[in-house]
Amino acid sequence: MYNQIIEKFIEAQHTARQAYLDAARFEREALAGTGTAEPFFAVGVRSEYRQEDELEKFCFALASNVVSRARREFAPVGARLDIDNNAEFDRAGLYIGKALKKGETPDLDKLWGSLSAYYNGDGGATTAYRQAAARIVRSFGLHRNAEVKxxxxxxxxxxxVYSEAVWRSSRxxxxxxxxxxxxxCLSGLAxxxxxxxNxxxxxxxxxxxxHQLEYTSREKMSMPGLDITLFNDKWEFKFSNELAEPLxxxxxxxGQDAMQERH
Known part of the structure; x- marks a missing residue:
């Protein structure tokens, strides 16, 4: 499917280039004998370099969309799944620039197959949970034996959480x-x-x-099983016993890998 999209784009480029060539030829023929010199003709035709550059940028944009689709489809409901574009390109053996220089179509269908094989089923959920746990561990310094009260x-x-004053406000x-x-931190907890x-x-x-949140020191946000007290230089998260145990x-x-970090 994705390879066909690229091929259709290349076809469109060729069609457009031919259309511009025809328009340029017609302009020159129509203005023959008027004394119009080459620099003054209105219809221009893009160089092959610009066309190749456009194709490469299109392929990278489409490949990024493939990875974005994986982020959406393979994440657990309501969860965030971080997937690095370049790491997935490497895993799939996708080298867009090299393929185009050889005159080949970059194999984005193979990229989607690689993503599906790695993240479909439990793969995406497990990865998302590990990433969330790592964000929680690092946010609260659990890997540095931070105090758990x-x-x-x-x-x-x-x-x-360092705060700054709102302009002309005590908040x-x-x-x-x-x-x-x-x-x-909030994403990991969510x-x-x-x-x-929950x-x-x-x-x-x-x-x-x-970006819109404004508060005063000691203001509290209350949610099911969790109260967050906002201070000027820190936030305190109080989890109910019913929520603390599953956390x-x-x-x-x-979060075992994150817990092994020592920095």
């Missing part, structure tokens, strides 16, 4: 350098919540927009 009503984990917002790390069967919590975590089991099952 246990109370009668649950477990408290802390994450550094705060997540600082630029903390935004991505905090988003990763994936865990979905696997644990769809409401997963949805609420997924809807937090860090620890999730990290234990899928």
């Amino acid at each position: 246990r109370t009668a009503s649950g477990v408290v984990l802390k994450k550094s 705060r917002r997540v600082g630029y350098h903390s935004t991505q790390h905090t988003a990763d 994936t865990f919540a979905g696997k644990a069967g 769809a409401v919590l997963a949805s609420m975590l997924g809807r937090i927009n860090l 620890m089991l999730f990290v234990g099952e899928y």
Whole structure:
């Protein structure tokens, strides 16, 4: 299917080039005898280099779309699945530039077959859960033996989240350098919540927009099984006992590689 798309694009390029050549020829014939010199004709024809460059860019864009499809289709419902384009190109033996220089069609159908073989079934889910567990481990410093505070009503984990003042307001917002790390943390927890069967919590975590969120110190966000208290330089996540146990089991099952990290 994808190879046919490329072939159709190449066919369109050839058709377009011929159409421009015909238009250019007609213009020159129509203006013959008027004294119009070559630099002043209006119809131009793209060089072969520009056409080859366009084809290569198209193939890379289409290949990226193939990987994006895998991210959507093979991720568990409501979860995030990170797949690196270049790593998947290598796994499938896809070298677009080399193929085009040989006059061959880059085999994007083979790329999709490779992605399907690796991520279909349990492959995508397992990978997504490992990635989510790794984000949780790193966010709370569990691989560095960070403090896990246990109370009668649950477990408290802390994450550094630096904030900055909102212009002309006493409220705060997540600082630029903390935004991505905090988003990763929330994403990891949302994936865990979905696997644990807490769809409401997963949805609420997924809807937090860090670019629009404004808060005051000690403000609290309450969700099913989880309270997040927002301080100026950290967030405290208090998990109920009912949620803390499956969270620890999730990290234990899928976060072992991340737990071995020591940096």
